[in-house]
Amino acid sequence: MHPLVIALALVTAAPTTAHARTAEPDPVAVLRSLLARGAGATTEFYGQFSTDLSKEVQLSNGRRTFIGSGMAMGGTGLICHHSSMQLDQTLVDAAIAQMDRRWPPGEHGGAAAVFLEDGRILTSVGLDNLNGGVSLCHETGAICQAYTLDKKVTASVCVYRDPGRGRVLVLPPCGICQERLALWGPDVQVGVPDDSSVTGWSARTLREVNPFYWGSQFTEDGTWPAPEVHFS
Structure with a gap:
């Protein structure tokens, strides 16, 4: 159940x-x-x-x-509702809360949170394994859950606790997670580090993070592939 x-x-x-x-x-x-x-x-x-x-x-x-x-389906963390679907401090805080629940204070740890089109937030943590080839990014669980629910992801953020520097970092999505998020188009927002911001991070769209997305070379008008193309 x-x-x-x-x-x-x-x-x-x-x-x-x-x-x-x-x-x-x-x-x-x-x-x-x-x-x-x-x-x-x-x-x-x-x-x-x-x-x-x-x-x-x-x-x-x-x-x-x-x-x-x-x-909620089993396997994903906190689910909550929020009136905004844009990347904001609420999403970052949700990721930090998930990280703190999973990893003891003072230890290295991380987590991710995504906004769905209906305002829900999904959180998840990465999968560590002796065999690095089967490890998973922090965002993977939430992304897979969104796909399971057939809901569009509008924003995503990944956080990492760095005990050595005594701070929590916002990490941009790796190339693989960018490919996963590309399923929902170039306007998905992601968190990136930004020293000019008082929060230490800012929001960017996938289009801004990856202006030369390879998939756009396979569409007639040079736009990002539609979700239907990913499903094919």
Whole structure:
């Protein structure tokens, strides 16, 4: 059976004043409390809880989080809903959260997150193996899950924790992941390092990252191949 997974929709709300702000509620604790009162059944999934209920909680930063129900295939991390489908800090934070769940603090680690066309976020981590030939990039799981769900990917970001420098890096997609993301066209946004940005990263389209994409040589008008071509 496919587990029901929490769908988190982050909606910007006016922050409350500092003196009126209450302690940030733990969404999992909220769910446990509701479920204890018979609000629904739950199944753990990558540290998140599935449920058939919907509950709004306000975070200490003034943002509101809606906890509701959603469907996910097994094998992918957090699934949440977001009003934007453009690469933003929310997507980066989702990747970092997945990384922190999977890799202990202070260790090397990484993860990826993608936006789907319906606003959902999928996260995944890479597969390490003694045989390097079977290892997988961090983005692979989320990309395959999007394809399984038959949903278009609109943005993708990969993060890496570098303990030596004490920082989290945003890594551009490797050539293989660019090929995988090309399935959804040249306007898919990806995160790239950018020292001129206060965040240390910026968004670029695949077209900008790969202006001489080889696949465009096999279309009549020189545009990027349509998804149907990839399916053939």
